[in-house]
Amino acid sequence: MSTENEGTAVPPAPSAPPVPVDAPAAPAPQAQAHQGPYGQDAQGQAPEGQGSAGHTGASSGHPGASSSAPDPSWPPPPPPASPYGDGGSGSGGWGSSYQQPAPSSGRRRGGLVAAILVAALVAGGLGGGLGYVLAKNNDESTGSTTVSASASGGDVKRDPGTTAGVAAKALPSTVTIEAESTSGEGGTGTGFVFDTQGHIVTNNHVVADAVDGGKLTATFPSGKKYDAEVVGHAQGYDVAVVKLKDAPSDLKPLTLGDSDKVAVGDATIAIGAPFGLSDTVTTGIISAKNRPVASSDGSGSQASYMSALQTDASINPGNSGGPLLDAQGNVIGINSAIQSTGNGGFGTGQSGSIGLGFAIPINQAKYVAQELIKNGKPVYAKIGASVSLDDSSDGAQITDQGAGGAAPVEPGGPAAKAGLKPGDVITKLDDHVIDSGPTLIGEIWTHQPGDKVTITYERGGKQHTVDVTLGSRVGDN
Numbered sequence: 001m002s003t004e005n006e007g008t009a010v011p012p013a014p015s016a017p018p019v020p021v022d023a024p025a026a027p028a029p030q031a032q033a034h035q036g037p038y039g040q041d042a043q044g045q046a047p048e049g050q051g052s053a054g055h056t057g058a059s060s061g062h063p064g065a066s067s068s069a070p071d072p073s074w075p076p077p078p079p080p081a082s083p084y085g086d087g088g089s090g091s092g093g094w095g096s097s098y099q100q101p102a103p104s105s106g107r108r109r110g111g112l113v114a115a116i117l118v119a120a121l122v123a124g125g126l127g128g129g130l131g132y133v134l135a136k137n138n139d140e141s142t143g144s145t146t147v148s149a150s151a152s153g154g155d156v157k158r159d160p161g162t163t164a165g166v167a168a169k170a171l172p173s174t175v176t177i178e179a180e181s182t183s184g185e186g187g188t189g190t191g192f193v194f195d196t197q198g199h200i201v202t203n204n205h206v207v208a209d210a211v212d213g214g215k216l217t218a219t220f221p222s223g224k225k226y227d228a229e230v231v232g233h234a235q236g237y238d239v240a241v242v243k244l245k246d247a248p249s250d251l252k253p254l255t256l257g258d259s260d261k262v263a264v265g266d267a268t269i270a271i272g273a274p275f276g277l278s279d280t281v282t283t284g285i286i287s288a289k290n291r292p293v294a295s296s297d298g299s300g301s302q303a304s305y306m307s308a309l310q311t312d313a314s315i316n317p318g319n320s321g322g323p324l325l326d327a328q329g330n331v332i333g334i335n336s337a338i339q340s341t342g343n344g345g346f347g348t349g350q351s352g353s354i355g356l357g358f359a360i361p362i363n364q365a366k367y368v369a370q371e372l373i374k375n376g377k378p379v380y381a382k383i384g385a386s387v388s389l390d391d392s393s394d395g396a397q398i399t400d401q402g403a404g405g406a407a408p409v410e411p412g413g414p415a416a417k418a419g420l421k422p423g424d425v426i427t428k429l430d431d432h433v434i435d436s437g438p439t440l441i442g443e444i445w446t447h448q449p450g451d452k453v454t455i456t457y458e459r460g461g462k463q464h465t466v467d468v469t470l471g472s473r474v475g476d477n
Contacts, residue, residue, distance in 0.1 A: 175190070259364075265286060292442050308336070335358075396426045
């Protein structure tokens with residue numbers, strides 16, 4: 001399965017101003033109350049055909065109202081609104097259409113999207129507040145009554161095992177990461193506190209822009225922001241570790257679970273910053289285990305391979321690097337990729353969640369993170385043979401020629417010692433069915449160098465089984 005990383009690219013700013021709307025007609029003698037605008041949709045773009053609401057008028061029971069003409073003491077009706085807001089007068093109002101601001105030079109478009117989202121939420125809040133006032137007045141005039149709960153909001157005790165209880169405990173240990181290259185390009189992702197020394201675990205593709213002299217910051221839900229630096233990153237695993245500069249002394253690392261013991265149907269909780277909306281919590285279940293995933297961020301960087309945990313918890317661009325928790329609040333995975341419907345399938349377009357998210361199992365990520373903290377470089381398990389990466393359902397075939405003209409089976413390597421040869425088709429690793437080269441790589445990388453595995457392969461129409469002790473490779477190249 002091939003899919004795309006979901007946290008690197010920043011959703012583009014709207015390419016055109018909102019569709020012009022007709023200027024509102026002069027108010028009738030009996031003005032009607034209109035609802036305030038809600039701005040843009042959740043992706044920061046103006047919905048097609050979205051108009052602007054008129055100013056709120058007086059109620060029909062205003063003293064002095066006439067059926068033939070408005071009271072001359074009323075102020076004159078407002079002039080027709082400009083299609084794009086205040087028409088240059090500098091005055092807006094609830095009824096003004098939204099005018100897209102010009103992006104600042106040298107800044108990421110991700111900041112623009114976040115600002116648009118905030119503006120939309122504020123506009124929605126105004127409309128909601130107005131609706132409440134009108135409804136309250138109507139209730140008072142009709143004498144309707146409501147019944148209030150005895151306890152709500154902050155008065156409710158939320159047990160540790162509830163989603164709210166897990167979120168309350170885990171959120172203070174998650175961060176929103178902003179990575180920016182020296183050219184000003186970058187994006188937003190997520191990470192979580194790994195230890196009390198200030199190490200934060202995230203995805204490689206979240207911090208890749210800041211690796212070579214870029215800028216990296218981590219912001220906690222409390223609003224405290226820290227500069228950070230990349231300690232180590234692994235492209236193949238898609239795992240990275242960053243360290244906070246001047247880290248606080250009261251960091252609380254998240255508890256790491258055991259991803260090997262996760263079962264299909266177990267509850268999951270994902271925390272991240274989808275589309276820049278920091279500290280977002282979503283829920284779901286484990287939909288599948290050992291899902292072979294080869295992912296790429298579409299930038300031409302080296303692909304990553306994982307035997308992933310699949311979840312239907314909503315994961316979107318910006319969730320990358322965030323924790324996938326079990327019902328007890330233990331980290332069982334790192335949210336890394338989504339299946340996208342963009343471009344007709346596994347494309348590079350930045351689509352939202354369709355319920356197919358993939359996380360790196362925490363048992364693997366923990367090993368990788370510890371190696372990065374210790375050595376600054378990743379260490380990969382290997383069998384010492386080149387396999388075809390073409391789509392297949394028959395297994396992983398050892399190629400006739402290795403990468404860059406090297407031997408397809410490394411002389412003296414694990415595969416050579418086990419008797420494997422070019423043309424052999426590997427169909428199982430231990431009890432896991434191998435249907436392609438990427439699936440084999442993902443399964444091998446769930447192990448550590450020195451582990452002994454059993455490989456089943458076919459040669460000349462016959463099936464063979466052999467034990468292989470995995471070797472090691474340091475670094476991404």
